[in-house]
Amino acid sequence: MNGTMQSSPLLAGGRAHAWAIMAVILLASVFPVDLLPSAPHELRGADGQYSGKQGHVVLVRVPTGSSTADVTGRFLGRTIPFFPAPGDRAEDAVGLLGIDMQDKPGMHELMVEVRERGATRRLSYNVLVIKENYPVQHLTLPSEKVDLDDENLVRVKAEQEQVQTVLQGMSRERLWDSPFLEPVQGEVAGVFGRTRIINGQARSPHNGEDITAPSGTLVVAMNDGIARLTVDHFFSGKGVFLDHGLGLYSMYFHLAEVLVQDGAMVKRGQPIGKVGATGRTTGPHLHLGVRLNGARVNPYALVNLPLDGVVQASR
Numbered sequence: 001m002n003g004t005m006q007s008s009p010l011l012a013g014g015r016a017h018a019w020a021i022m023a024v025i026l027l028a029s030v031f032p033v034d035l036l037p038s039a040p041h042e043l044r045g046a047d048g049q050y051s052g053k054q055g056h057v058v059l060v061r062v063p064t065g066s067s068t069a070d071v072t073g074r075f076l077g078r079t080i081p082f083f084p085a086p087g088d089r090a091e092d093a094v095g096l097l098g099i100d101m102q103d104k105p106g107m108h109e110l111m112v113e114v115r116e117r118g119a120t121r122r123l124s125y126n127v128l129v130i131k132e133n134y135p136v137q138h139l140t141l142p143s144e145k146v147d148l149d150d151e152n153l154v155r156v157k158a159e160q161e162q163v164q165t166v167l168q169g170m171s172r173e174r175l176w177d178s179p180f181l182e183p184v185q186g187e188v189a190g191v192f193g194r195t196r197i198i199n200g201q202a203r204s205p206h207n208g209e210d211i212t213a214p215s216g217t218l219v220v221a222m223n224d225g226i227a228r229l230t231v232d233h234f235f236s237g238k239g240v241f242l243d244h245g246l247g248l249y250s251m252y253f254h255l256a257e258v259l260v261q262d263g264a265m266v267k268r269g270q271p272i273g274k275v276g277a278t279g280r281t282t283g284p285h286l287h288l289g290v291r292l293n294g295a296r297v298n299p300y301a302l303v304n305l306p307l308d309g310v311v312q313a314s315r
Contacts, residue, residue, distance in 0.1 A: 044109050045126030050097070054105070054132040055193055055298040057305050058097040062112055062123060065091055069116040073097070075127065076108055078294045081246045083174050085310060094310055096248065097127065098292030101193045101205060105131040134193035134205065141280065146199050152234060159233045166229045166241055167249055167291050175245035176223040178268055179307040182300075183220050183252065184275060184286050186213030192298045207296040208251065208289030215256055215284040217275040222250045222302070223268045227260040236287065237279025240272050250299070251289035254281050 052058040062071055062082060071093040073080035082093035097110065110125040148156060189210040196203040221242055228243040236253035240260060243249055256276025260266060277284045290299045 044124050045107075047112075047123040047125055049126040049128065050110070051128035051130060052097075052099045053130045054099055054103055055101040055296070056099050056132075056301045057292060057297055058099065058127065059305060059307075059310065060095040060097050060110065060125070061085070062093045062095070062114065063091070064093050064114050064116070066116050067091055069093065069114050071095070071112060071114050073110050073112040075110045076100075076103060079170075079247070080110070080112075080293055081170070081172075082112075083246065096246075096292055096305075098295030098297045099127075099129055100295040101132070101134075101207060101297070103129050103295070105129050132193060134195060136197060137191060137194040137206065138197045139199070139282070141198055141282070143199065146201070156234050159231070159235075162229070162231075163233075163241070166243075167294070169228070169243070170247045170293075171226070171243055171245040173245050175225050175243070176268065177311045178223060179311070180222045180250075180302045180305070181220065181269060182211075182303055183222050183250075183288060184211050184213050184217055186211040186217070186275075186286070188300070189285075192300075208253070208287045209299050210285050210287055212283070212285045213275045215275055215277065218271045219252055219255065219273045219275060219286055220269045221266045221272050222299075225250070225266050227262060227264045227266055227272070230258050230260065230262055233279060235280045237281065238273070238276065239279075242266060242272070247291075247293040249291045250302075251287075251291070253287035253289070254279050254285060256284075 050058050050060060064071060067084045071082035073082065073095055075097060080095050080097055082095040085092040085094050106129060108127050108129060110127050112123040112125065114121045114123065189212065191206045192209045194206045196206055223244055225242040225244040227240055229241040232238045238255040238258050239251060239253040240258055241249055241251050252273055254276055255273035255278060257274045260272045266272060275284050275286050288299045290297050290302050
């Protein structure tokens with residue numbers, strides 16, 4: 001073996017490959033991506049970006065070019081239906097994107113399909129999920145309300161399955177055309193998302209908001225919808241599930257009395273129950289919950305959503 005290092009064909013090929021990669025990087029830094037006409041819509045997030053905290057609702061607008069286009073989105077495995085914007089923005093589609101209280105923080109893709117006259121166009125948006133800082137709540141309850149016997153375990157499991165079946169349904173029609181109301185006036189506890197420590201045991205986070213009000217205070221519907229289910233459950237007590245269409249549900253628990261029946265059409269502001277203390281609770285209050293296409297969101301994120309100009313005026 002002599003002292004001269006010879007370059008092998010393999011090493012030379014490796015260097016050539018490396019130079020080729022560097023050339024591509026340099027070209028990409030100098031020339032815009034749209035040198036390739038179809039590239040922008042193949043890139044994740046090429047059509048825009050949104051952001052929101054865990055438990056919030058994001059208002060998404062998609063240009064469709066037609067008021068009759070069928071528009072559907074997918075986000076973290078959840079289906080997001082869209083509806084036509086009113087008035088002079090009818091060629092836009094609007095969607096309410098719920099960010100679940102436990103969605104992983106970071107950048108995620110919202111993929112949208114626009115279907116019109118047999119053709120499908122795909123759009124891609126980045127959605128930045130921002131971490132919400134939820135406090136910890138310590139509760140002390142009677143042991144029989146926490147440590148369930150076999151009979152109550154069977155009951156609770158059946159009730160959970162009943163609720164899951166209802167919330168998986170999606171009415172294809174949007175049943176509301178006005179902003180959402182606060183269903184009762186009272187002291188808002190600010191417990192949405194809190195990790196609950198009950199009798200020293202960690203439990204699932206609180207997926208609704210508690211509003212304290214005197215027993216018997218009327219509770220009204222947040223918006224138009226259908227009373228999809230009325231219950232008297234172990235944990236939530238007497239309650240009402242309102243279906244507002246397109247996968248949006250509001251839930252009202254611990255009621256002293258339910259004032260609507262299953263299947264009834266309900267109007268925005270209509271009394272649907274009275275504040276009580278039924279189920280597992282420490283006193284009279286309304287537990288208000290909202291599910292948006294399967295995402296557990298803060299009800300006040302919906303109440304405070306700027307829907308003026310997005311939906312039609314009140315009927």
